[in-house]
Amino acid sequence: MFGFKKKIKSVELVSPVNGKMICLKDVPDKVFASEMMGPGVAFISSDGKVYSPCDGELVTVFPTKHALGIKTNNGAELLLHFGLDTVNLEGEGFTLHSEAGRRIKQGDLLLEVDIELIQNKGYKIDMPMIITNSSEYSLNIHECSDVLANQEIVMSLDKK
Numbered sequence: 001m002f003g004f005k006k007k008i009k010s011v012e013l014v015s016p017v018n019g020k021m022i023c024l025k026d027v028p029d030k031v032f033a034s035e036m037m038g039p040g041v042a043f044i045s046s047d048g049k050v051y052s053p054c055d056g057e058l059v060t061v062f063p064t065k066h067a068l069g070i071k072t073n074n075g076a077e078l079l080l081h082f083g084l085d086t087v088n089l090e091g092e093g094f095t096l097h098s099e100a101g102r103r104i105k106q107g108d109l110l111l112e113v114d115i116e117l118i119q120n121k122g123y124k125i126d127m128p129m130i131i132t133n134s135s136e137y138s139l140n141i142h143e144c145s146d147v148l149a150n151q152e153i154v155m156s157l158d159k160k
Contacts, residue, residue, distance in 0.1 A: 055103075095111065
């Protein structure tokens with residue numbers, strides 16, 4: 001009526017992959033497992049497809065395509081990091097389906113990864129999903145094991 005936008009306080013994140021959700025502490029990388037970059041969860045993808053876990057903006061795509069930064073509609077900043085040390089592949093095995101600066105919707109296909117190629121080259125395919133500005137949010141991480149992309153809510157973020 002007066003042109004004011006309603007501030008979004010809560011956002012629910014759904015699984016960005018088909019596969020398995022694991023605790024961040026179980027990721028075999030101390031930077032992620034110790035939550036140095038922030039709290040979150042991790043996934044093991046069964047098919048290599050990565051979908052947007054929420055509505056928002058794809059703000060960052062690393063040149064090597066292994067990591068994506070998303071800003072949710074309530075301002076939370078997510079890092080999706082496919083694989084461990086996969087930056088060394090310099091983009092090999094990664095096919096991007098969106099670009100930085102684009103508005104995205106929950107369920108949009110963002111990335112396809114050749115998980116067989118990555119594993120054959122000796123890399124782990126664990127995919128952390130980190131909240132990098134977590135001090136501004138209350139997090140509720142849901143219990144899941146097997147997950148289907150765009151179906152299970154895996155985390156809720158409420159602006160403090």
